[in-house]
Amino acid sequence: MRVAVLGGGQLGRMLALAGIPLGHRFTFLEPSPDPPAGQLGKVLAAPYDDPGALARIAEAADVVTYEFENVPAASAAFLAARLPVLPPPAALLATQDRLAEKRMFRQLGIPTAPFHPVDSPAQLGAALAATGLPAVIKTRRFGYDGKGQAVVHSAEEAASVQASLGPGLLAERFVDFERELSIVAARGRDGGRVFYPLTENHHRDGILRASRAPAPGVSPELQAVAEDLAGTVMERLEYAGVLAVELFEARGRLLANEVAPRVHNSGHWTLDGADTSQFENHVRAVTGLPPAAPRMAGPAAMLNIVGELPDTAAVAAIPGAHLHLYDKVPRPGRKLGHVNITGGDEAAVGETARRVWALLPGEPSGLPAVPSHGWR
Amino acid sequence: MRVAVLGGGQLGRMLALAGIPLGHRFTFLEPSPDPPAGQLGKVLAAPYDDPGALARIAEAADVVTYEFENVPAASAAFLAARLPVLPPPAALLATQDRLAEKRMFRQLGIPTAPFHPVDSPAQLGAALAATGLPAVIKTRRFGYDGKGQAVVHSAEEAASVQASLGPGLLAERFVDFERELSIVAARGRDGGRVFYPLTENHHRDGILRASRAPAPGVSPELQAVAEDLAGTVMERLEYAGVLAVELFEARGRLLANEVAPRVHNSGHWTLDGADTSQFENHVRAVTGLPPAAPRMAGPAAMLNIVGELPDTAAVAAIPGAHLHLYDKVPRPGRKLGHVNITGGDEAAVGETARRVWALLPGEPSGLPAVPSHGWR
Numbered sequence: 001m002r003v004a005v006l007g008g009g010q011l012g013r014m015l016a017l018a019g020i021p022l023g024h025r026f027t028f029l030e031p032s033p034d035p036p037a038g039q040l041g042k043v044l045a046a047p048y049d050d051p052g053a054l055a056r057i058a059e060a061a062d063v064v065t066y067e068f069e070n071v072p073a074a075s076a077a078f079l080a081a082r083l084p085v086l087p088p089p090a091a092l093l094a095t096q097d098r099l100a101e102k103r104m105f106r107q108l109g110i111p112t113a114p115f116h117p118v119d120s121p122a123q124l125g126a127a128l129a130a131t132g133l134p135a136v137i138k139t140r141r142f143g144y145d146g147k148g149q150a151v152v153h154s155a156e157e158a159a160s161v162q163a164s165l166g167p168g169l170l171a172e173r174f175v176d177f178e179r180e181l182s183i184v185a186a187r188g189r190d191g192g193r194v195f196y197p198l199t200e201n202h203h204r205d206g207i208l209r210a211s212r213a214p215a216p217g218v219s220p221e222l223q224a225v226a227e228d229l230a231g232t233v234m235e236r237l238e239y240a241g242v243l244a245v246e247l248f249e250a251r252g253r254l255l256a257n258e259v260a261p262r263v264h265n266s267g268h269w270t271l272d273g274a275d276t277s278q279f280e281n282h283v284r285a286v287t288g289l290p291p292a293a294p295r296m297a298g299p300a301a302m303l304n305i306v307g308e309l310p311d312t313a314a315v316a317a318i319p320g321a322h323l324h325l326y327d328k329v330p331r332p333g334r335k336l337g338h339v340n341i342t343g344g345d346e347a348a349v350g351e352t353a354r355r356v357w358a359l360l361p362g363e364p365s366g367l368p369a370v371p372s373h374g375w376r
Numbered sequence: 377m378r379v380a381v382l383g384g385g386q387l388g389r390m391l392a393l394a395g396i397p398l399g400h401r402f403t404f405l406e407p408s409p410d411p412p413a414g415q416l417g418k419v420l421a422a423p424y425d426d427p428g429a430l431a432r433i434a435e436a437a438d439v440v441t442y443e444f445e446n447v448p449a450a451s452a453a454f455l456a457a458r459l460p461v462l463p464p465p466a467a468l469l470a471t472q473d474r475l476a477e478k479r480m481f482r483q484l485g486i487p488t489a490p491f492h493p494v495d496s497p498a499q500l501g502a503a504l505a506a507t508g509l510p511a512v513i514k515t516r517r518f519g520y521d522g523k524g525q526a527v528v529h530s531a532e533e534a535a536s537v538q539a540s541l542g543p544g545l546l547a548e549r550f551v552d553f554e555r556e557l558s559i560v561a562a563r564g565r566d567g568g569r570v571f572y573p574l575t576e577n578h579h580r581d582g583i584l585r586a587s588r589a590p591a592p593g594v595s596p597e598l599q600a601v602a603e604d605l606a607g608t609v610m611e612r613l614e615y616a617g618v619l620a621v622e623l624f625e626a627r628g629r630l631l632a633n634e635v636a637p638r639v640h641n642s643g644h645w646t647l648d649g650a651d652t653s654q655f656e657n658h659v660r661a662v663t664g665l666p667p668a669a670p671r672m673a674g675p676a677a678m679l680n681i682v683g684e685l686p687d688t689a690a691v692a693a694i695p696g697a698h699l700h701l702y703d704k705v706p707r708p709g710r711k712l713g714h715v716n717i718t719g720g721d722e723a724a725v726g727e728t729a730r731r732v733w734a735l736l737p738g739e740p741s742g743l744p745a746v747p748s749h750g751w752r
Contacts, residue, residue: 017393020415023688023701023713039396039417275648275698275718289692295719297673312399316665322651325399337399342651343671 001287002027004061006075008035008043010326010335011067011263014271016040018279024287027061029053036326049075058082065241065286069095069261070142086189086286087241091261094237098140098170098258105256108232112256113248118169124158127171134174137161141168147206175255177248179370181215184267185230186281186291187239194281194291195227196274199266201246202368207333208265209368210353211302213273216346216373225254233259242267242282242291265304265335272322272340273300299346301353305337308361315339315359320352350375377663378403380437382451384411384419386702386711387443387639390647392416394655400663403437405429412702425451434458441617441662445471445637446518462565462662463617467637470613474516474546474634481632484608488632489624494545500534503547510550513537517544523582551631553624555746557591560643561606562657562667563615570657570667571603572650575642577622578744583709584641585744586729587678589649592722592749601630609635618643618658641680641711648698648716649676675722677729681713684737691715691735696728726751 001024005012008030016026016037026041029048037043046053049072057064057079064085069092076089095101102115116127118137128135137158138149148165151174152158162169180203184196197214214223230245237243244264246257267278274294276284281291308330316323320343328336341352350367353375357367367375377400381388384406392402392413402417405424413419422429425448433440433455440461442452445468452465471477481488492503494513504511513534514525524541527550528534538545556579560572573590590599606621613619620640622633643654650670652660657667684706692699696719704712717728726743729751733743743751 013396017396020389020393020703021700022692023699023703025415025703039401041415272651275696284692289689292692293695295696313665316398316660316668319669320651320671323399324397327396327399327401 001025001062002060003283003287004029004057004064005037005067006048006064006071007067008032008037009067010036010328010337012037013040013326014268014277014279014324015065015067015263015283018277019283019287022280022283022287022289024283027057029057036328039327048072051078054078063286065282066092067262084286087239087243087261088237091237091239091243095259095261096141098138101258102170102172104233104236108236110229110232110256111253113173113175115170115172118162118171119167121159121162124155124162124171128155128158131171131173136172136174137165138170138172139165139168140170149206175248175250177250177255178372179215179249180257181218181226181247181249181254182211182244182264182266183226183230183247184242184244184264184270184278185227185234186242186278186285187234188285188290189240189288190290192290193231193234194293195223195230196267196270196278196294197296198223198226198247199269200370200373201266204364204368205333207304207306207335209304209306209363210357211266211269212349212375213269213300213302214296222249222252222254229254229256237261241285242278265338266302268324268338269300269302269340270294271324272342273297298342298344299349301341301349303339303341303353303356303360304335305339305360306335306362307332309336310359310361312337315356318352318355319343320349321356377401377438378436379659379663380405380433380440381413381443382424382440382447383443384408384413385443386412386704386713388413389416389702390644390653390655390700391441391443391639391659394653395659395663398656398659398663398665400659403433405433412704415703424448427454430454439662441658442468443638460662463615463619463637464613467613467615467619471635471637472517474514477634478546478548480609480612484612486605486608486632487629489549489551491546491548494538494547495543497535497538500531500538500547504531504534507547507549512548512550513541514546514548515541515544516546525582551624551626553626553631554748555591555625556633557594557602557623557625557630558587558620558640558642559602559606559623560618560620560640560646560654561603561610562618562654562661563610564661564666565616565664566666568666569607569610570669571599571606572643572646572654572670573672574599574602574623575645576746576749577642580740580744581709583680583682583711585680585682585739586733587642587645588725588751589645589676589678590672598625598628598630605630605632613637617661618654641714642678644700644714645676645678645716646670647700648718649673674718674720675725677717677725679715679717679729679732679736680711681715681736682711682738683708685712686735686737691732694728694731695719696725697732 008028116130200215325337384404492506576591652668701713
């Protein structure tokens with residue numbers, strides 16, 4: 001099939017790397033020059049709302065998917081009137097607005113932190129009354145990698161953050177969580193669903209740095225709760241493709257934070273740690289194949305390469321370290337690649353992760369760790 | 377690095393799919409239009425001895441490799457005078473001529489079937505005296521997929537085959553082998569070597585149809601013999617890259633048949649059955665990384681898709697079946713893709729292979745099997 005991808009970044013790159021062996025050809029709509037996916041198909045260099053480019057995609061593709069959730073609604077609607085757009089545009093609408101997303105969770109009976117809209121300064125008091133303090137004030141739209149949000153400890157601080165972020169905000173109770181988890185799931189056009197194990201994620205400066213899968217210490221019951229929760233969201237959205245739900249684990253309970261209607265950084269370990277990656281499963285799902293239930297040979301980890309490249313030859317020389325570069329020009333805070341780690345038990349993966357981590361420029365000494373589930 | 381590949385077929389395609397995540401960019405020299413590797417880099421559409429195209433490669437690449445052994449010697453020499461050509465051109469010379477190849481085996485103390493050159497009708501008697509009957513008469517050059525050879529049972533038959541094949545032949549004793557095995561190995565520029573397990577191969581009409589890895593019933597001693605043999609060849613050729621040695625197993629002994637100085641169809645299972653594939657190891661080796669010792673999670677199998685496509689959706693829907701298509705127009709005898717099979721023990725892999733095999737058009741009922749090591 002001819003697959004068009006809105007966005008030509010590393011996610012599009014890895015989608016194509018997974019989809020080309022299945023016999024597909026790729027086209028990317030991507031405004032920035034020389035994008036990471038550029039070697040893997042045709043690039044339409046145009047804005048995401050360029051009518052000519054959208055018309056060309058409608059002619060030249062059999063199915064459209066996307067690698068980020070901020071696809072303009074009008075673009076999605078234009079395309080969806082002409083050919084399948086998967087995941088369905090409803091998934092974009094439901095996840096572009098954090099308030100709509102939280103309300104969907106609530107309607108579906110999925111636990112979240114207490115939240116409240118903040119549309120005006122007058123609403124701030126009611127919002128903080130609903131959430132309590134400390135709270136997180138965030139933009140309803142376009143936030144990513146920790147941008148567009150701040151933790152506040154007082155009404156005065158909240159007012160100041162509100163003034164700086166502008167209108168269209170959301171307040172949430174700051175959750176004193178034990179750790180951040182995520183679940184990556186896929187649903188086929190036929191409704192078949194598969195789930196990857198809960199993954200433990202570590203952020204710094206709002207950017208994912210490290211993931212471990214399966215997250216250590218997760219009971220089958222907790223995994224079942226997460227699968228049920230992700231499954232419920234997918235059913236509600238009549239979903240096809242891969243979806244990730246970011247979660248907080250607090251006192252043994254899972255709170256939903258947000259949904260990404262796409263392949264997700266916390267699922268990159270599946271390229272080496274599962275027999276079918278999230279990228280292959282996304283392509284399978286949007287092209288009409290059933291997603292494949294992933295099999296894991298053992299635990300895996302993923303370390304992001306952020307801002308600056310390490311000695312990539314030294315990384316690649318470490319047994320069990322699998323290098324994935326995105327062909328991007330280094331810039332502070334930019335995700336340039338990742339390293340997947342496999343082989344042996346959790347202790348062995350942890351030891352390999354430690355060796356790789358030590359080679360990553362700009363990262364603090366010592367892997368990020370959850371006290372109760374530290375890297376061994 | 378900028379990697380140029382001579383040839384843009386499925387092997388070039390899979391080299392690029394493995395090399396792009398390592399941060400490399402690919403250019404292919406390929407005379408035929410719309411080649412399988414065409415989506416994965418720049419294609420120079422020119423003959424392999426085109427001076428302009430070779431000059432462009434010399435300018436635009438950091439290293440040159442190839443996906444087939446019949447690279448014109450003059451092209452290899454031209455490029456090797458200007459940039460690294462790996463595996464080294466000596467490997468091409470040693471393997472383009474089956475007589476030179478057998479003589480190399482003999483010099484290295486590697487057992488082969490008795491052989492003798494047949495340069496003229498007058499030499500046929502001496503050749504058959506050396507080999508005995510039945511014998512195989514084959515061209516010294518350019519044979520592939522069983523083309524350019526015939527089994528003969530009498531001097532008359534031999535004379536007739538000689539007349540049809542023309543000059544430049546080789547006679548070999550027909551080996552009453554139990555099965556065909558191969559070993560895929562990699563050697564880095566620094567001399568580091570890694571080996572995949574011996575693989576059992578099944579041909580029909582001279583075309584590989586099925587492989588199993590590890591070949592069942594192989595003792596550690598036999599694996600060691602094969603590694604020693606492949607290692608000896610790599611040292612002799614001062615090799616960098618992946619190399620495959622095709623072998624006959626006869627009465628517990630290995631006889632070398634031929635060497636392929638490249639990634640090899642019998643190593644395609646490594647894409648799903650090993651944590652580092654032959655393609656990644658080839659790219660690693662020619663770009664200066666050490667090859668990675670492969671880890672296998674369990675047994676694997678590979679079934680080629682030859683001549684006609686199956687219902688690819690039905691194949692891909694079978695759990696444990698991994699589809700790899702080459703984006704080629706179907707034609708009788710043409711390799712269009714392959715299916716790797718993983719998951720569970722040998723019996724489970726065999727059962728999955730049986731299900732996939734039943735979907736492959738034109739294949740006889742029942743998987744090919746070695747009586748003593750049948751698919752279970």
